[in-house]
Amino acid sequence: MHSGSVESRDLFPGALEMMILQILRRQPSHGYALVQHIRRASNDLLQVEEGSLYPALQRMLKAGVVKARWEVSPSGRRVRTYELTARGAKHLDRQLSTFERMLAGICLVLSPVKP
Amino acid sequence: MSWFERLFARQRIDADLSEEIRGHLDERIDELVAGGVPRDDAVAQARRQFGNVTRVEEQARDVWTWPWIEDLFADLRFAVRQLRKSPGFAAAGALTLAIGIGANTAVFSVVDAVVLRPLPFPEAHRLVSVWPRSPAGPAGAFNVSYPNFFDWRNENRVFEHLVSYRSTPISLTGSGDAVQLRGQIVSWDLFPLLKTEPALGRGFRPNDEDAGARTVIVSDALWKTRLGGDAGIIGRAINLDREPYVVIGVAAPGFNFPVGGEQVQVWVTLAVDHRSDTVQPVTRQRGSRMLSAMGRLRDGISIEHAGAQMNGVAASLAQRYPDENSRYPGVFLQPALGELTRAARRPLLFLLGAVGLLLLLACANFANLLLSRMAEREREFALRLAIGAARSRIVRQVMTESLTLTFIGGAASVAMTVLLVRLAVPGLGTAIPRIEQTSVDGRVLGFALAATALTAVLVSLAPAFRLLHDRLSDPLKDGAFGTVRGPGGLGSALVVGQIALGLMLLCGAALLMAGFVHLTRRDPGFQPDRLLTFSVGIAGQEYPRARQIQFYDQLLDRIGSLQGVRSAALAMPLPLTGSSMTVGFDIAGRPAPRSARPRSDIAIVTPGFFQSAGIPLLQGRGFTNQDNSSSPPVLIVNRAFADRFFPGESAVGKRIQPGAVADARGPQMREIVGVVGNAQQSPLASRPDAICYFPYRQLPWCCPSVIVRAAGLPTLLEPSIRSVVSSIDRQLPLFDVQTGDQILSLGVTPVTFLTVLMVGFGAVGLLLSSIGLYGVLSYAVVRQTREIGIRIALGAAPRAVLLLVLHRAATLVAAGLVIGLAGSIAAGRFIGAVVFGVDSANPVLLLSAAASMLAAAWLATYLPAHRAASIDPLLALRTE
Numbered sequence: 005m006h007s008g009s010v011e012s013r014d015l016f017p018g019a020l021e022m023m024i025l026q027i028l029r030r031q032p033s034h035g036y037a038l039v040q041h042i043r044r045a046s047n048d049l050l051q052v053e054e055g056s057l058y059p060a061l062q063r064m065l066k067a068g069v070v071k072a073r074w075e076v077s078p079s080g081r082r083v084r085t086y087e088l089t090a091r092g093a094k095h096l097d098r099q100l101s102t103f104e105r106m107l108a109g110i111c112l113v114l115s116p117v118k119p
Numbered sequence: 120m121s122w123f124e125r126l127f128a129r130q131r132i133d134a135d136l137s138e139e140i141r142g143h144l145d146e147r148i149d150e151l152v153a154g155g156v157p158r159d160d161a162v163a164q165a166r167r168q169f170g171n172v173t174r175v176e177e178q179a180r181d182v183w184t185w186p187w188i189e190d191l192f193a194d195l196r197f198a199v200r201q202l203r204k205s206p207g208f209a210a211a212g213a214l215t216l217a218i219g220i221g222a223n224t225a226v227f228s229v230v231d232a233v234v235l236r237p238l239p240f241p242e243a244h245r246l247v248s249v250w251p252r253s254p255a256g257p258a259g260a261f262n263v264s265y266p267n268f269f270d271w272r273n274e275n276r277v278f279e280h281l282v283s284y285r286s287t288p289i290s291l292t293g294s295g296d297a298v299q300l301r302g303q304i305v306s307w308d309l310f311p312l313l314k315t316e317p318a319l320g321r322g323f324r325p326n327d328e329d330a331g332a333r334t335v336i337v338s339d340a341l342w343k344t345r346l347g348g349d350a351g352i353i354g355r356a357i358n359l360d361r362e363p364y365v366v367i368g369v370a371a372p373g374f375n376f377p378v379g380g381e382q383v384q385v386w387v388t389l390a391v392d393h394r395s396d397t398v399q400p401v402t403r404q405r406g407s408r409m410l411s412a413m414g415r416l417r418d419g420i421s422i423e424h425a426g427a428q429m430n431g432v433a434a435s436l437a438q439r440y441p442d443e444n445s446r447y448p449g450v451f452l453q454p455a456l457g458e459l460t461r462a463a464r465r466p467l468l469f470l471l472g473a474v475g476l477l478l479l480l481a482c483a484n485f486a487n488l489l490l491s492r493m494a495e496r497e498r499e500f501a502l503r504l505a506i507g508a509a510r511s512r513i514v515r516q517v518m519t520e521s522l523t524l525t526f527i528g529g530a531a532s533v534a535m536t537v538l539l540v541r542l543a544v545p546g547l548g549t550a551i552p553r554i555e556q557t558s559v560d561g562r563v564l565g566f567a568l569a570a571t572a573l574t575a576v577l578v579s580l581a582p583a584f585r586l587l588h589d590r591l592s593d594p595l596k597d598g599a600f601g602t603v604r605g606p607g608g609l610g611s612a613l614v615v616g617q618i619a620l621g622l623m624l625l626c627g628a629a630l631l632m633a634g635f636v637h638l639t640r641r642d643p644g645f646q647p648d649r650l651l652t653f654s655v656g657i658a659g660q661e662y663p664r665a666r667q668i669q670f671y672d673q674l675l676d677r678i679g680s681l682q683g684v685r686s687a688a689l690a691m692p693l694p695l696t697g698s699s700m701t702v703g704f705d706i707a708g709r710p711a712p713r714s715a716r717p718r719s720d721i722a723i724v725t726p727g728f729f730q731s732a733g734i735p736l737l738q739g740r741g742f743t744n745q746d747n748s749s750s751p752p753v754l755i756v757n758r759a760f761a762d763r764f765f766p767g768e769s770a771v772g773k774r775i776q777p778g779a780v781a782d783a784r785g786p787q788m789r790e791i792v793g794v795v796g797n798a799q800q801s802p803l804a805s806r807p808d809a810i811c812y813f814p815y816r817q818l819p820w821c822c823p824s825v826i827v828r829a830a831g832l833p834t835l836l837e838p839s840i841r842s843v844v845s846s847i848d849r850q851l852p853l854f855d856v857q858t859g860d861q862i863l864s865l866g867v868t869p870v871t872f873l874t875v876l877m878v879g880f881g882a883v884g885l886l887l888s889s890i891g892l893y894g895v896l897s898y899a900v901v902r903q904t905r906e907i908g909i910r911i912a913l914g915a916a917p918r919a920v921l922l923l924v925l926h927r928a929a930t931l932v933a934a935g936l937v938i939g940l941a942g943s944i945a946a947g948r949f950i951g952a953v954v955f956g957v958d959s960a961n962p963v964l965l966l967s968a969a970a971s972m973l974a975a976a977w978l979a980t981y982l983p984a985h986r987a988a989s990i991d992p993l994l995a996l997r998t999e
Contacts, residue, residue, distance in 0.1 A: 036146045055170030059178040066182055084139045
């Protein structure tokens with residue numbers, strides 16, 4: 005699993021998974037909808053290579069944090085919809101709190117030194 | 120989803136993924152088209168934004184795979200394909216390993232059956248053999264008398280049960296012909312000792328030891344054949360030695376005691392030894408040492424603790440009965456299994472060592488085969504490395520191939536083992552205890568698997584080493600004009616090792632063969648051809664001593680007058696049947712303390728014995744019929760006896776007093792009246808035993824064998840001899856009918872077995888090492904074709920080219936021979952333990968083994984060297 009599966013090198017490992025889980029917590033979605041959602045929600049700041057979504061989804065399926073089922077979308081397409089499992093919700097909470105602590109730490113280090 | 124389900128769900132996962140990605144692209148394209156982008160552009164844009172579809176699919180799929188297992192399967196498939204492409208290589212490799220592993224497994228199956236398996240009784244590790252110990256003799260060499268045994272039994276606090284046993288022939292009469300049975304006289308608690316029960320009826324009880332009691336437990340086989348297999352036999356009487364014995368039990372099928380000997384057919388209690396056909400019943404003669412004893416240690420008692428307590432008992436007996444016991448102040452305890460396997464252990468471990476060498480040799484051979492094969496594929500590997508294959512991946516591929524072959528070889532070896540065990544083991548008879556129980560069972564298969572795994576590791580070392588350390592990309596750079604490399608140093612080292620191992624095996628085989636020849640060719644001291652020997656079962660109440668003497672007189676008389684009989688005599692024991700009777704004696708005028716008395720083998724014979732057996736009289740006179748109980752006691756000794764005890768003087772006329780007792784008069788001073796040649800008593804002894812011969816009439820112990828010298832083929836006499844015996848007494852069984860030659864070969868059966876196997880191993884070793892040498896040299900010649908071609912083109916004589924190859928061969932062979940000889944000499948002590956009558960460092964034998972190896976090496980060198988010398992330079996330079 006290459007870290008290059010996420011096009012933007014600025015995304016740290018695990019970020020894509022975290023975002024997917026967060027989106028799925030709000031609402032079960034299929035792959036294409038997930039990509040669109042990320043793009044819109046980040047005001048096009050995050051350019052996710054669409055393809056990289058799928059290995060990530062397979063990893064999460066295997067880990068049991070999401071589950072998938074085939075459905076017919078409102079637009080009449082047969083799509084594979086993913087939703088969060090209970091384990092996934094817990095996993096997301098842990099990831100988020102870790103991430104927040106890390107972010108806080110980074111911010112403290114990066115904040116301009118006061119004379 | 121478990122990993123198991125996942126293996127099968129893979130196709131669905133793949134299909135879902137493809138459909139999902141296709142759907143994603145379609146949705147994007149539709150969206151773009153709806154936004155006004157032309158369809159073709161939309162398709163391109165969607166794909167661009169998505170990225171490489173194939174790669175994404177691959178990455179997504181990889182999430183689910185088991186790279187390790189799947190690569191292994193891929194490697195396996197590839198290996199099998201590769202091997203099928205070169206069946207010659209595959210067959211040679213698998214066969215080599217099958218021989219190596221198969222020989223090991225077969226020998227292990229014998230070792231397992233004979234040495235390793237526990238005795239077939241519950242908690243058998245608590246069974247120990249108990250012997251009187253004398254500072255004067257080797258451990259386990261002495262038997263115990265009844266009175267001492269009874270005291271041991273009463274005074275010990277360490278055994279749950281302590282049982283005495285001794286073997287005896289017993290005649291069974293009553294229904295049909297009289298037959299001689301193998302019997303054991305045991306104390307009552309044999310079955311409790313073994314923690315087992317007869318299959319039918321009951322075991323003995325303490326009162327079965329009472330003087331008048333006559334009870335018997337019969338073997339399953341005897342019950343089924345001779346006794347009709349009727350369960351109603353329990354409680355009925357059968358005639359043993361012409362006395363009625365009540366059958367109280369039938370042993371379970373396969374039960375035998377003592378374990379490992381010939382199948383015993385009847386077990387009776389020591390009640391029978393209470394009867395008095397000597398001055399005193401043997402159960403009251405403290406000096407009459409005739410019993411073996413086995414005990415079951417109480418729970419929690421160690422063998423050391425038991426030994427200490429029993430030593431105390433023995434010491435007290437030595438104090439109380441100094442005349443009989445002062446020479447046996449202690450006991451010697453040994454696990455019963457160790458006692459049983461004592462004789463067979465060393466030769467078998469020796470064989471195991473030898474096949475171990477053979478396996479190493481096979482591994483080296485196979486490793487070399489792998490190396491040459493790798494060398495052929497160097498370009499392929501280099502190419503694969505160049506286009507990005509990981510080195511470890513190539514190593515794994517090569518390993519898989521060698522492992523596949525190893526396991527094919529391992530499987531073939533099991534078939535070989537089954538074949539060997541089926542063919543070879545029945546031919547060995549009962550010469551080695553328990554060997555008939557050899558079978559290919561789970562333990563043996565486990566051993567085969569372990570040997571295969573070890574082999575797999577060993578054979579993989581060389582190729583792995585080569586792959587990891589060599590610059591595999593060289594061959595590509597070398598191109599058509601590259602330098603030429605000789606065979607790898609690794610390959611040469613392997614050949615040297617092979618020659619060394621092969622030579623060690625050859626030396627072992629040569630030593631054993633020499634020992635065997637020595638044993639079979641040496642003068643046994645008597646003339647075994649045209650001899651027929653047999654025994655007659657006359658023990659028992661019907662034949663008190665006087666009648667025995669009368670019977671044998673009559674028998675010898677009638678046999679002597681048969682057509683085709685030169686002479687007949689009695690002897691106990693027969694020559695070459697082992698040193699079974701020994702006696703201590705005092706030499707007149709040379710008083711020695713009781714514990715330091717000299718000992719000698721004894722034999723009891725009638726006057727015609729020396730003539731019948733063909734033993735020359737060297738000095739003095741032979742026995743006559745006048746040497747009887749009323750005439751002066753006499754003796755004849757063999758030359759070994761005379762040389763040992765009367766060196767430099769004539770033994771005739773000397774007087775000695777042996778401790779052998781004929782009647783109430785006790786030991787008598789006897790005059791030596793003659794000296795005869797050395798007739799071998801122990802079949803495997805390296806030097807002749809000292810023997811003193813007693814005239815039967817002065818020491819009429821029961822029951823001598825009859826020895827008949829025939830004018831023609833001795834076996835032809837058997838029918839007429841049988842009719843002579845039954846004309847005297849129809850109830851007498853005749854048994855142990857053997858010709859002199861049979862006695863001669865029976866004594867050396869274990870040696871024959873060892874020798875045949877070892878010669879086989881030596882031959883295989885020779886073959887494998889020559890093949891190894893041949894392989895490396897041929898390969899070198901092929902690799903050097905261009906170089907040799909250039910040399911020849913530049914004017915080198917074929918002779919010089921020949922020398923080039925010979926030089927390489929000579930270096931390898933010389934190194935191998937030196938190491939092998941050193942190894943053989945180092946292993947000599949080990950070999951010496953099982954080889955008879957041959958010095959294990961005998962230079963002639965070692966050198967002749969080396970010469971055989973050299974001859975084989977020459978053959979292996981000749982072909983490649985010849986091929987090199989006849990290389991056509993034009994063709995050689997065109998090959999690339």
